[in-house]
Structures are given as C-alpha cells and as structure tokens.
Amino acid sequence: xxxxxxxxxxxxxxxxxxxxxxxxxxxxxxxxxxxxxxxxxxxxxxxxxxxxxxxxxxxxxxxxxxxxxxxxxxxxxxxxxxxxxxxxxxxxxxxxxxxxxxxxxxxxxxxxxxxxxxxxxxxxxxxxxxxxxxxxxxxxxxxxxxxxxxxxxxxxxxxxxxxxxxxxxxxxxxxxxxxxxxxxxxxxxxxxxxxxxxxxxxxxxxxxxxxxxxxxxxxxxxxxxxxxxxxxxxxxxxxxxxxxxxxxxxxxxxxxxxxxxxxxxxxxxxxx
Numbered sequence: 001x002x003x004x005x006x007x008x009x010x011x012x013x014x015x016x017x018x019x020x021x022x023x024x025x026x027x028x029x030x031x032x033x034x035x036x037x038x039x040x041x042x043x044x045x046x047x048x049x050x051x052x053x054x055x056x057x058x059x060x061x062x063x064x065x066x067x068x069x070x071x072x073x074x075x076x077x078x079x080x081x082x083x084x085x086x087x088x089x090x091x092x093x094x095x096x097x098x099x100x101x102x103x104x105x106x107x108x109x110x111x112x113x114x115x116x117x118x119x120x121x122x123x124x125x126x127x128x129x130x131x132x133x134x135x136x137x138x139x140x141x142x143x144x145x146x147x148x149x150x151x152x153x154x155x156x157x158x159x160x161x162x163x164x165x166x167x168x169x170x171x172x173x174x175x176x177x178x179x180x181x182x183x184x185x186x187x188x189x190x191x192x193x194x195x196x197x198x199x200x201x202x203x204x205x206x207x208x209x210x211x212x213x214x215x216x217x218x219x220x221x222x223x224x225x226x227x228x229x230x231x232x233x234x235x236x237x238x239x240x241x242x243x244x245x246x247x248x249x250x251x252x253x254x255x256x257x258x259x260x261x262x263x264x265x266x267x268x269x270x271x272x
Contacts, residue, residue: 028232
C-alpha cells in the first residue's frame with residue numbers, strides 16, 4: 001500500500017514548529033512520482049509583444065536503480081504545445097509515453113545531471129530548433145545543487161553547474177551560479193523538510209559555429225523549493241526565470257528576444 005507525501009506539506013509547514021537540528025541533503029534512491037509544468041513566454045521584436053509560447057506538461061516516475069550513480073526515470077504522460085501568430089500546435093509527444101531515461105547522480109549525489117545518449121526520449125520542436133528537446137535535459141536543468149555540509153536555518157551555500165537552455169529559438173549554454181539560503185526546517189510524519197530560496201544567474205553563449213544568436217544571453221532565476229532530507233527527494237519547486245539580451249536569427253532576420261520561463265514541480269513519494 002502506497003503512502004503519498006504530497007504538496008499538502010507546503011500548506012502544513014507554516015503551522016509546524018521549526019527545528020534547529022542540522023540536516024544533510026543528498027539525492028537518494030527514492031521511488032518518486034513527479035508532475036512537471038514548464039512554460040516559455042517569448043517576447044520578440046522591438047515592440048516586445050508576446051510572439052510565441054511553449055508549454056510542457058509531464059508526469060514522471062523514478063525508481064531505485066541497481067547503479068547507485070544514476071536515477072532511472074519513466075515518462076508516464078507528456079504533452080507539449082507551441083503557440084505562434086495566435087495559432088496553437090500540439091507537439092508530437094504520444095510516442096514518448098512509457099520510455100525511460102537516466103539522470104546521473106554526480107558530485108556525491110548532490111546533483112542530478114543530464115548526459116546525452118543515443119535514442120533518448122526527445123521532443124521534436126520543428127525545423128527552426130534542430131535536434132529537439134531531450135526530456136532528461138528538461139528535468140535535470142531544474143534540480144537544485146545540494147550543499148556539501150549539513151544545513152540549519154539561515155545556512156547559505158553557493159553552487160555552480162553547467163547548463164544548456166532553450167531560449168527563444170536558440171540553444172544557449174554556460175555556467176549557472178546560484179546562491180541558496182535555508183529559510184525553514186520542519187518535521188512532518190518523521191521526515192525532515194528543508195525550505196530553500198535560490199537566486200541564480202548566468203551568461204550563456206551559443207556554439208561558435210551557430211548562426212542563431214548574435215549576442216550573449218543573460219539569465220536570472222529565482223526559485224523556492226522544499227527538500228525531504230530524510231527520503232533524499234525534492235518535494236516541490238517553483239521557478240521564475242528571465243533571459244534578456246538575446247538575438248535570434250529567424251527567417252525574417254535578426255530579432256531581439258526576451259523569454260520568461262515559469263516552472264512548477266510537485267512530487268509524491270512512494271513506499272510499500
């Protein structure tokens with residue numbers, strides 16, 4: 001019989017007494033169901049009007065892997081849409097349901113990382129964005145980097161991670177630097193739950209041979225997230241992200257682009 005620890009935690013935490021006990025964080029092999037929503041609002045041209053919108057909605061499940069250095073993930077459902085010129089197109093994703101991929105547990109299980117592999121589940125985004133969007137990349141790019149040392153309320157740490165991000169109609173990559181602050185530690189049903197605020201930024205570039213961007217893309221991200229230190233799993237995550245100073249090479253020429261990204265992740269952990 002499954003016991004589900006849902007986002008009800010988010011509502012209960014303010015009423016729970018905080019604890020000063022330190023907690024150590026790491027991604028463990030916990031069977032977890034995730035609901036993920038990602039939305040891109042793309043503002044293009046000098047007028048800055050909304051030119052396009054991308055939406056991705058996924059249900060994913062992780063399971064313990066025999067390899068302690070990776071996490072196995074299954075796609076339970078997936079839906080994607082692309083809207084431009086007031087017309088919405090549904091992306092072809094049905095064939096991805098039931099497929100599997102792995103995230104690499106790197107840096108002593110403090111990060112979940114994407115590693116490109118042949119035949120991995122990928123969302124086709126059309127001819128302007130060749131190669132498509134790997135589902136593993138979409139997921140791994142939002143998992144926070146955990147601290148090396150145990151944390152208490154008020155603890156801070158800095159992280160750096162390489163990212164590859166879809167901004168407008170281009171791919172951009174670079175190093176994301178994050179500043180994390182523990183805002184609360186609470187107890188729920190024997191689990192220690194950590195609340196964290198993150199502010200991160202990066203300057204992203206396209207590959208040297210790319211003709212799709214003429215300037216550096218500047219990224220700013222704010223995130224609120226909760227982590228179950230007892231089970232070693234991310235409970236919830238809310239992200240607001242803005243990228244500016246990008247220029248995309250489109251059929252109509254070079255177009256200035258600004259993108260707002262909203263991400264919502266919730267989880268349900270399973271135990272027999």
